[in-house]
Amino acid sequence: MATYKTIESSEITLSQLMLPSHSNFSGKIHGGYLLSLMDQIAFASASKFSGSYCVTASVDRVDFLNPIEVGELVTLKASVNFVGTTSMMVGIRVDAQNIQTGIIKHCNSSYFTMIAKDESGSTLPVPRLRLISREQVMRYLKAAERISARKQRIASEPFNGDLAAALAFMASDHADVDVKGLST
Ligand code: GDP
Numbered sequence: 001m002a003t004y005k006t007i008e009s010s011e012i013t014l015s016q017l018m019l020p021s022h023s024n025f026s027g028k029i030h031g032g033y034l035l036s037l038m039d040q041i042a043f044a045s046a047s048k049f050s051g052s053y054c055v056t057a058s059v060d061r062v063d064f065l066n067p068i069e070v071g072e073l074v075t076l077k078a079s080v081n082f083v084g085t086t087s088m089m090v091g092i093r094v095d096a097q098n099i100q101t102g103i104i105k106h107c108n109s110s111y112f113t114m115i116a117k118d119e120s121g122s123t124l125p126v127p128r129l130r131l132i133s134r135e136q137v138m139r140y141l142k143a144a145e146r147i148s149a150r151k152q153r154i155a156s157e158p159f160n161g162d163l164a165a166a167l168a169f170m171a172s173d174h175a176d177v178d179v180k181g182l183s184t
Contacts, residue, residue: 005127007136010049010080010090014041018096020070029068034094037076038062038110042090045078046114049088050126053117057087060111060146068107072096081111081136082143086123088114089143111146 014037022033039056046054068074074096082089094107116124131137167182 003127004130005049006130006132007079007081010045010078010088012041012045012048012078013075014044014078015073015075017099018068018070018072018074023070027070029070029072029074031062031064034064034068034074034108035062037074038092038094038112041076041078041092042112042114045080045090046088046112046116049080050116050124052124052126054088054114055117057113057115058150060089060113060150062108062110064108066096066105066107068096069098072098074107079139080129081139082147083126083129085125086115088116088126089147090114091139091143111143 016037018029022029024030042056043054074094076092076094078090078092080088081091090112091109092112093109095104096107097104116126118124129140131140163182
């Protein structure tokens with residue numbers, strides 16, 4: 001008999017004030033530091049939902065929309081949007097607030113696929129989702145679309161180790177890349 005859980009049981013929020021030690025040479029917060037926070041919250045959300053420890057299987061694009069400054073209050077919000085048999089797609093939204101003006105900017109949104117594992121490293125089945133709002137249904141459908149686009153991308157992967165075929169593909173589809181120095 002399958003167990004059903006609501007999205008609420010996966011929700012996590014994490015706020016952190018950005019310190020100078022998190023910044024790069026131009027005084028903006030390091031993208032790698034932000035990625036590490038996103039990975040932590042994805043792990044927490046998926047583990048809370050599934051009741052088991054999880055590993056990161058893939059990350060569906062991370063676009064840094066707005067830079068984050070030292071001294072801003074960064075808030076990450078995460079929830080499970082979609083489940084497979086042993087996998088969960090966790091959506092993460094990152095916003096940063098200027099403490100003095102109160103202005104909040106959206107810095108990025110990303111979608112991490114996490115897999116539930118037991119102590120010996122074997123995959124574990126995860127609970128089914130009970131969706132209770134329109135927003136949850138929309139996020140579920142968008143996640144399903146993302147998964148199907150990723151599968152298609154993998155299926156049409158042109159490079160299988162055959163350099164001649166890859167160069168022909170690049171010449172036809174990626175003419176802006178210079179690969180003339182390469183020979184097969
Ligand atoms: P959306 O996926 O199109 O709704 O894009 P958003 O940028 O608004 O959010 C990205 C993801 O962050 C969502 O899919 C959710 O998984 C998660 N998220 C957004 N808002 C919240 C929130 O208020 N609480 C929690 N726990 N997660 C949120």
